[in-house]
Amino acid sequence: MIYAKMNTITNIDFDRIAKAIEFIHTHFKKQPSLDEVAAEVHLSPSHFQRMFTEWAGVSPKKFLQYTSLAYAKSLLKEEQTTLFDTAMDTGLSGTGRLHDLFVTIEGMTPAEYKNGGASLVVSYSFSDSLFGKAIAASTSKGLCYLAFCSSEEEGLRQLAKNFHNAEVLHKQTDIHKAAFAIISNATNDLSQIKLHLKGTVFQLKVWEALLHIPLGQVSTYGAIAHSIDAPGASRAVGSAIGSNPIAYLIPCHRVIQSSGALGGYMWGPSRKRAIMGWEAAQIET
Numbered sequence: 001m002i003y004a005k006m007n008t009i010t011n012i013d014f015d016r017i018a019k020a021i022e023f024i025h026t027h028f029k030k031q032p033s034l035d036e037v038a039a040e041v042h043l044s045p046s047h048f049q050r051m052f053t054e055w056a057g058v059s060p061k062k063f064l065q066y067t068s069l070a071y072a073k074s075l076l077k078e079e080q081t082t083l084f085d086t087a088m089d090t091g092l093s094g095t096g097r098l099h100d101l102f103v104t105i106e107g108m109t110p111a112e113y114k115n116g117g118a119s120l121v122v123s124y125s126f127s128d129s130l131f132g133k134a135i136a137a138s139t140s141k142g143l144c145y146l147a148f149c150s151s152e153e154e155g156l157r158q159l160a161k162n163f164h165n166a167e168v169l170h171k172q173t174d175i176h177k178a179a180f181a182i183i184s185n186a187t188n189d190l191s192q193i194k195l196h197l198k199g200t201v202f203q204l205k206v207w208e209a210l211l212h213i214p215l216g217q218v219s220t221y222g223a224i225a226h227s228i229d230a231p232g233a234s235r236a237v238g239s240a241i242g243s244n245p246i247a248y249l250i251p252c253h254r255v256i257q258s259s260g261a262l263g264g265y266m267w268g269p270s271r272k273r274a275i276m277g278w279e280a281a282q283i284e285t
Contacts, residue, residue, distance in 0.1 A: 014132045016041040017055050018270045020048070024064050025273055034060055055130065058281045122163050125172035126152050127180040130278065131271055134183060134247070135159060136176040137168075142196035143175050146246045148267040162245065183248050197245060202230075206240035213254040216283035218276070220258045242266060248275065 023040045024032065037060055038048035052060045122144065124137040129148075135155035137145035145162060149155030159168065178193050199207065205228045212227070213219050221234040221241070230236070244252045247267060253275045257263045265272035 011128055011133050013051055013055065014130070014274075016043065016048075017052060018132075018274050020052065020060070021063075021274050021277060022270045024060075028064060031064065056278055056281050063277060063281055120163065120166040121169065122159075122166045123169045123171040123173050123176075124156070124159055125170065125176045126155060127176075127184075129180065129183040130185065131183065131248070131275055134180065136179045137163070138173050138175045139196050142194035143179055143246065143249075144196045144198075146179055146249060148247055148271060179249065193249070195246060195250075199240075199243070199245075202228075202233075202236065203240040203243060206237055207244055207246075207250050210241070210244070210250050210252055210255070213251055216279045218254050218256050220256060221263075222258055224255060238263075254279075 020037050020041050023037055027036075034045050034049060038045040041048060043051070049060060052063070056063050120139055122137050122139055124135060124145075126133060126135050126149075128134075132148050133151070133155065134146065134148050135152075135158075136143065137159055145159060147155065147158060149158065175193065182193075197204065197207070206224060209224050209227045221237045222231075224241075225231055225233045225237045228237075241252045241255055242264065244250050244266070253265060253272045255263065262269060262272055262276075
């Protein structure tokens, strides 16, 4: 498995990579050449090749097959009846990146979240990642928020909406560092990660079910509903997934529509394609 290095990748680079992936997704049937994709992001072919390979760990040409919609459709078709059973039987140890530690989801008490978290102290910090700028926030009990953002101002605005009465401090913690390291693939060590989430019982069940989708694979809203014994609740599952407060670590990006279409993503469809394609590339290399 090849892990991209984060020492030279910037948010501007990711914006260009995301634009390139969007172009590949739109034109994959024509199998665009390296020159064509590089021209779309206003870089020389050689520069684009180096930048993209550093980010993905594979060349743009090889990456094309992972990001096309055909990939998601064929994967779903091939494993439609057994994908989720296999994921459940394998467990988190089979993913190589999400371990049983992540199953420990603790809902916050009503008192802690009364009036928007008035009794909470929330620490936050920012970092660049493979998929753009990210913000992490934590309480004394664990990671309570992780999201991608276009700027620090926007990230802080979104954080405030979730914890509008909490005491919010700009302070990086070891939990933040561990979460950012996972997004950046610098380490697989999850020993310092513990989730501290608010949510209904139904939401917590959905978020826990997402943790069982292996790296590089996908599931559907209907399959998630069946896995939590709520087969008629696909729409409710979609709503719970849309409320996921922990980007990437709780992998809502691995859920697509039964038709094979990617479906929505809180942090944008281009980023969802980038994450899915990058994960598939790591499995295949």
